[in-house]
Amino acid sequence: MTSVTDSVIFGNILSTPECAAIWSDKTRTKYYLDFEASLAKVQADLGIIPEEAAAAICAHCRLELYDWDELRTQTERIGYPVLPVVKQLVKMANESAPGKNLGGWAHWGATTQDVTDTATSLQLRDTFALVSSSLDTIVNHLRTLAEKHKHTPMAARSNLQQAVPQTLGFKLARLLSTFARHRTRLCSLQSRIFLLEFSGAAGTLATLPSALALNCQSRLAAALSLTVPQIAWHTERDNIAEAGSFLALLSSTCAKFATDVSLLMQTEIDEVREPYGPERGSSSTMPQKRNPIGSAYVAACAATARQLSSALLGAVVADHERSTGPCEVEWIVLPQLCCLAHAALRHTADMLAGLEVRPDAMAHNLEITAGGVVSEAVMMGVAERMGRQVAHDLVYELCAKAREEARPLAEVLVEDGRVGLSKEEAERLCDPENYLGLSVEMTERVLRETAEMTRS
Incomplete structure (x- = not known):
């Protein structure tokens, strides 16, 4: 094993079979051949190369015809994987009609970088189809949970301390809103990432007839279902870096959710639990444990994705019209980054599909401060009579007293004449369910807007 994508043990944990297949040698080489076949067809239609040559080229752009040992040997010798493919293609096309040199019309006007970049665009397109599907699944699960728990009270946390009450639906709706923004980002960046590269040696298409060159480029993009480039991008790698940055950002949002799940699974809190499975997250020596193992995987994937995406930013700094080194960074980074993100x-x-929610534990935890969790409500309740800062300092003092004496805050408030609250008023202000703010309304707004996005 040299990468988790190659691992029999970790391949389905820190990668996915579907994404690993996209970044395999076979898929990459298939896309090289798709480029060559599509180019030959388009150029034959435009009269740039003979029809007979295009037919011979297309007939031999089939993956099963290629000698993989020869591809490996030639790539090691030459340094790039495209020319070894083209050499075998030319040879087979020539042998199909001896003496006609039909293979000589293959790869006409193209350069190695054209084929490599186009294949990368196609692999990213396939990867982002997986990402889009996963995003839809996540959004749907979050919508279901947010709707179900929009009235379920729990403690919000600030600096790992209880802050004020909120609802679980509100907490999940914030995450839902974030993933909805990611889906918007995904839609907007596709035209910049799923981009054809066909520009020739230095990007000027000088080898083709000037009257036909751009038409050839446009038709080739259509044949491969890619966007026509405004200009060559051999060493303008912002699109690749943007793809990597998006995947790092997306996986980091997953890690934010995983972090919250891990914290909420702590024994002393126990408000949610990862889905149960026999022996899932079990310890080798402590039988009582149920570790947040899925959350650990997400955190590891996201942390590595962020590191890998920074390498793609470095690859943007490419020299002149064809770079010396930065492009090869993408060969190393993109497969791992895509697989980790997926x-x-x-x-x-x-x-999310099997998240175990424990409303009773949430209700219990809201009570452990005996009213302290709604001290802001108390402060604002008396601030109109004495000013916010004076009220803050007074309630701070009384919260400390309640905590030290292990007494309910409402009881301490009623006893202190400076506050001026009746027992009923104090109990009302100290009830966490009376201080949920607009948790429900904001959750419902997110649910409405994400429903509209789904329909559109």
């Missing part, structure tokens, strides 16, 4: 999404979707 794995993070898959684990997130699985956790």
Whole structure:
């Protein structure tokens, strides 16, 4: 094993079979051949190369015809994987009609970088189809949970301390809103990422007849279902870096959710739990444990994705019209980054699908401060009579007293004449369910807007 995508043990945990297949040698080489076949067809239609040559080229752009040992040997010798493919293609096309040199019309006007970049665009397109599907699944799960728990009270946390009450639906709606923004980002960046590269040696298409060159480029893009480039992008790698940054950002959102799940699974809190499975997250020595293993996988995937995406930003700094080194960084980084990001999404979707919510534990935890969790409500309730800062300092003092004496805050408030609250008023202000703010309304707004996005 040199990468988790190659691992028999970790391949389905820190990668996914579907994404790993996209970034395999076979798929990449298939896309090289798709480029060559589509180019030959388009150029024959335009009269740039003979019809007979295009037919011979297309007939031999089939993956099963290629000698993989020869491809490996030639790639090691030459340094790039495209020319070894083209050499075998030319040879087979020539042998199909001896003496006609039909293979000599293959790869006409193209350069290695054209084929490599186009294949990368096609692999990213396939990857982002997986990402889009996973995003839809996550959004649907979040919508279901947010709707179900929009009235379920729980403690919000600030600096790992209880802050004020909120609802679980509100907490999940914030995450839902974030994933909805990611889906918007995904839609907007597709035209910049799913981009054809066909520009020739230095990007000027000088080898083709000037009257036909751009038409050839446009038709080739259509044949491969890619966007026509405004200009060559051999060493303008912002599109690749943007794809990597998006995947890092998306997986980091998954990690934010995973972090919250891990914290809420702590024994002393126990408000949610990852989905149960026999021995899932069990310890080798402590039988009572149920570790947040899915959350751990997501965190690891996201942390590595962020590191890998920074390498793609470095690859943007390419020299002149054809770079010396930065492009090869993408060969190393993109397969791992895409597989890690898809794995993070898959684990997130699985956790949401079976998330165990414990409303009783949430209600219990809201009571452990004996009213302290709504001290802001008390402060604002008396602030109109004495000013906010004076009220803040007074309630702070009384919260400390209630905590030290292990007494309910409402009781301490009623006893202190400076506050001026009746027992009924104090109990009302100290009830967490009376201080949920607009948790429900905001959750419903997110649910409405994400429903509209789904329909559109």
